Amino acid sequence: MNRNFAEFLLPDALMRGLEKEGFETPTEVQAQVIPAAMEGLDLLVSAATGSGKTAAFLLPIxxxxxxxxxxxxxxxxxxxxxxRELARQIHVHFTRLGSYTRLNNGVITGGDSKAHQIATLRKNPEILVATPGRMLELLEKGEADLSDLEILVLDEADRMLDMGFVDDVLTIIARTNPARQSMLFSATLHxxxxxxxxxxxxxxxxxxTINPVREQHPDITNQVILSDGPEHKQQQILWLLRNETYDKALVFTNTRDGATALGNVLMGEGQRVAxxxxxxxxxxxxxxxxxxxxxxxxxxIATDVAARGLDIPGVDRVINFDLPRxxxxxxxxxGRTGRAGEQGVAISLVAxxxxxxxxxxxxxLNLGIERRSIEGLKASYKGGTTKRSGAKKGAKKTGAKAVTAKAVAPKPKDRLRDRKNIGKRRLPKSPAASEIGVEAGHAPLGKRRTAQSQPKPEQGDGAKD
Incomplete structure (x- = not known):
């Protein structure tokens, strides 16, 4: 779709802001969202991260x-x-795009001074960017008022659900002007x-639905390197950081303890790491x-707290030290790499x-991930799962074969009474005998066993039967 921002008939102040920031051709999400939002429609938008959706809702607002x-x-x-990181990124976008307007905005997030945020609210900024928890807290204390709200945007709504914000979001929605225009952006609508x-x-x-979440990103090369475990991964990632050409790299771990430990290792090897x-x-x-x-x-080195909202120019390498969940x-x-048409590489170390x-x-994701290896640091693990098929192939005489053989020809139980009666003539059982315990090796009712006549169980037998 060959369009330019002039077609949207934006005010001169916004066109100057776009020109200053080097915006020339709208992305696909901007080309579809901006005109629809300017019509005042409610929008439900699925767009992949890095697609330019921030400007897509900021410009119509x-x-x-x-x-x-x-x-x-x-x-x-x-x-x-x-x-909080995403809130600050949107604030930066607003400041740059709106630098020739007189519009004001405020940022309301947890972790910052409440007194400062209350002072911001009392100045009645036209636009607020907020995280749900702190916004609701200030609403309940009467420090914020959304009765005049004209536009409500939920960005990365799926992430808010995953983080447990759904009740806070619903309460905030209920306190807004019901005549507002609303837009919801999510990586997936499912x-x-x-x-x-x-x-x-x-x-x-x-x-x-623009750039569906499961559609392979055309500007990102996905690679996987097999590994034998954490220490092997440390050696592999050190090699990558020393030998690959990149401007900035993001390394992801699944836990904060893992991030701290890896950071200490890499800093000890002279890497410029935070x-x-x-x-x-x-x-x-x-x-x-x-x-x-x-x-x-x-x-x-970051946990998934940095996977959303971080928009740092020049990140051309993402490495998954731990495979995401x-x-x-x-x-x-x-999606932190390959942004704005730049090329990026995503490498996953997989044990x-x-x-x-x-x-x-x-x-x-219907994703084809390229397999690669590092000479001198190849894993002994070759990928795939180990299949237990020894019984069929005859490769190993292990548990699988034993189970199969047992199913075909069950081994008779070695019972104490059978050993005791070797050489003796078997008497036919009467129905009453099994009922009173003779079958189980007990003495018939009315008779008492002496210490000498009572058999001692051998190891592995006894009360089992």
């Missing part, structure tokens, strides 16, 4: 507020996001809990991200215990 200024109202637009939000939020929405995880204070998180932005470090998490991690998860991710 700013166009509306610039074209119809109001001095007697409170907050006119609210953007809800799952993480999230099982999404309808809980869409039903109270949207009215006859237009559904737009670590980011959810337990850091907001000031420290800002400092760490700033180090990567400025180039003082070129490797950021789901296909969606894989997309959100790898034997992660193989089934890798195959599941490939099936879910």
């Amino acid at each position: 700013m166009e509306r507020l610039v074209g119809a200024p109001r001095s007697d109202s409170g907050t006119r637009a609210l953007v809800l996001v799952p993480t 999230h099982r809990g999404l309808s809980r939000i869409t039903e109270p939020l949207l009215r006859e929405p237009r559904v737009l 670590v980011l995880h959810g337990e850091l204070e907001q000031r420290e998180r800002n400092r760490v991200v700033g180090l990567l932005h400025s180039g003082r470090v070129n490797v950021l 789901s296909g969606d998490d894989y997309l959100h991690r790898t 034997a215990a992660e193989w089934n998860r890798l195959e599941s991710i490939e099936r879910y």
Whole structure:
């Protein structure tokens, strides 16, 4: 679709902001969302990360507020996001695109000073970008008012559901102006809990599916390197960081302890590394991200807290030290590279215990991941799962074969009474005998066993029968 931003008839102040930021041709999501949003429609949008959706909803919001200024109202637009990092990224986008307008915005997130945020709210910024928890807290204390809200945007709604924000989001929606316009953006529209939000939020929405979440990103090369375990992975990742050509790299682990441990190892090897995880204070998180932005470090080791919302130019390498837990998490991690038409590489280090998860991710995303290896650091593990087929192939005389043989010809039990009666003539059993315990080796009723006559069980027998 060959379009340009002039076709949207945006105000001059916004066109100057676009020109200043080097925006020339709208992305696919911008080309479809901007005109629909400018019509005032409610939108339900599925768009992959890195597709340019932030500008897709910010430009229509700013166009509306610039074209119809109001001095007697409170907050006119609210953007809800799952993480502090994403809130700050949207704030940066707004500041750049709206640099020639007089619009104000505020950021309301957990981890920052409430007093400062209350002071921000009292200035009645036209646009708020907020995380659900802190926004609801200020609403309940009467410090925020959304009765004048004209536009409500939920960005990365699937992530908000995964993080347990659904009840907070529903409460916030209930406190907004019911006549508002609403837009919901999600990496996937198939999230099982999404309808809980869409039903109270949207009215006859237009559904737009752009760059479906499972569609392979054309600018990202996906690779997998087999590994024999954590220590082997450390050697492999050190080789990659020393020998591959890249500007900035993001390395993902599944736990904060894993991120810290890997950071210590790589720093000990002289790598310029910083670590980011959810337990850091907001000031420290800002400092760490700033180090990567400025180039003082070129490797950021992070948990999935950084998989959403981080938009750092120059990230051309994503490495999964731990394979992510789901296909969606894989997309959100790898989507930190290959942005804005740049080429990126995503490398996953996969041990034997992660193989089934890798195959599941490939099936879910319909993704072909290139296999590669590092000379001198090849894994002894060759991929795939071990199949127990010794009984059929005769390769191993192990448990599988024993079970098969047992099923064909059951081994008779070695019973104590059988050994005891060797050489003796068997008497026919009467029905009453089994009822009173003779079959089980007990003495008939009315007779007593002496210590001498009572047989001693051998090891492995006894009460088993």
